[in-house]
Amino acid sequence: MNFDIAMERLKSEGFKRTPSREAILRLLEREDRYLSAGDVRKALADEHPKMSQDTVYRNLSSFSEMKILEETELGGERKFRMHCDRHGHHHHFICMECGRTEELDVCPMEQVSRALPSFVIDDHKFEVYGQCPDCRTAG
Amino acid sequence: MNFDIAMERLKSEGFKRTPSREAILRLLEREDRYLSAGDVRKALADEHPKMSQDTVYRNLSSFSEMKILEETELGGERKFRMHCDRHGHHHHFICMECGRTEELDVCPMEQVSRALPSFVIDDHKFEVYGQCPDCRTAG
DNA sequence: GAGTAAATCGTAGTCATTCCGAATTGGAAA
DNA sequence: TTTCCAATTCGGAATGACTACGATTTACTC
Numbered sequence: 001m002n003f004d005i006a007m008e009r010l011k012s013e014g015f016k017r018t019p020s021r022e023a024i025l026r027l028l029e030r031e032d033r034y035l036s037a038g039d040v041r042k043a044l045a046d047e048h049p050k051m052s053q054d055t056v057y058r059n060l061s062s063f064s065e066m067k068i069l070e071e072t073e074l075g076g077e078r079k080f081r082m083h084c085d086r087h088g089h090h091h092h093f094i095c096m097e098c099g100r101t102e103e104l105d106v107c108p109m110e111q112v113s114r115a116l117p118s119f120v121i122d123d124h125k126f127e128v129y130g131q132c133p134d135c136r137t138a139g
Numbered sequence: 140m141n142f143d144i145a146m147e148r149l150k151s152e153g154f155k156r157t158p159s160r161e162a163i164l165r166l167l168e169r170e171d172r173y174l175s176a177g178d179v180r181k182a183l184a185d186e187h188p189k190m191s192q193d194t195v196y197r198n199l200s201s202f203s204e205m206k207i208l209e210e211t212e213l214g215g216e217r218k219f220r221m222h223c224d225r226h227g228h229h230h231h232f233i234c235m236e237c238g239r240t241e242e243l244d245v246c247p248m249e250q251v252s253r254a255l256p257s258f259v260i261d262d263h264k265f266e267v268y269g270q271c272p273d274c275r276t277a278g
Numbered sequence: 279g280a281g282t283a284a285a286t287c288g289t290a291g292t293c294a295t296t297c298c299g300a301a302t303t304g305g306a307a308a
Numbered sequence: 309t310t311t312c313c314a315a316t317t318c319g320g321a322a323t324g325a326c327t328a329c330g331a332t333t334t335a336c337t338c
Binding site for chain 2: 073076078093095096102104105106107108109111112115116118119120121122123124125126127128129130131132133136
Binding site: 014015016018020021050051052053054055058059076 | 314318319325326
């Protein structure tokens, strides 16, 4: 997903186009990795010094609800990244040093569904953590 | 893992046997599902009304570090359960209503390792969320 | 039974997140 | 363009999970 498609989505759902929303989405498009609300505030501190935390949190949550962003919970924080739309369902490798992510195609949910026929399955989480090649050679 | 083995483990690692630790481990053995620190405090409120939160958090963390407990992060909270030792490596289905867990044998990490040969993989998380058969029929 | 390090208590502090009332603003309608 | 109003933002206070810490108590050793 890119900035323009995200803004279109906002408009079509009746959301207003505000400088805050533009800045947040432009940042996430540029970074292409998981950022916390705090990361977003820091990154926008120069450009938008008086954007309140309420604004950051509220918008990140809204964007996540409407699938503009992907969200995870990591190290006690909610983190957000631009929604990947190259493939359909996917998971991520996440570099714990730089935050870089790598899409994974494998997902074992079919096997799980077969193994738990009498359970209702609503959601699942599969994430792999480690060090990306760049950080490995740099370290 | 059961209470007695857990207490042995504590002793062998130089930890003292205290009423708090006994109560926490007995509770987790009995419940056999993920509990938050708050859940533990509430459950022990009658029996140990003055157990401080410091004690609960510190012990849960210690137990998790020494693999007496398994830990996950769910809904913005750290949650703990007695370590399953029936199988080796495994993951869990977690019922979002009652907290019941079901062990899963499937794990796609071999495929992931092959797909990311130049990445260092330190950890991973795979969890399935939904409704267990009991809660489904009850609802 | 005495001594000591570990454990606990009570409380205050931190940090991410949410809430709320007042002020501002985007965008539709006049 | 101007008006208008609900949506949005601001600023700051409140919440809730978790951590830190000095003072007190306690489990275990000798």
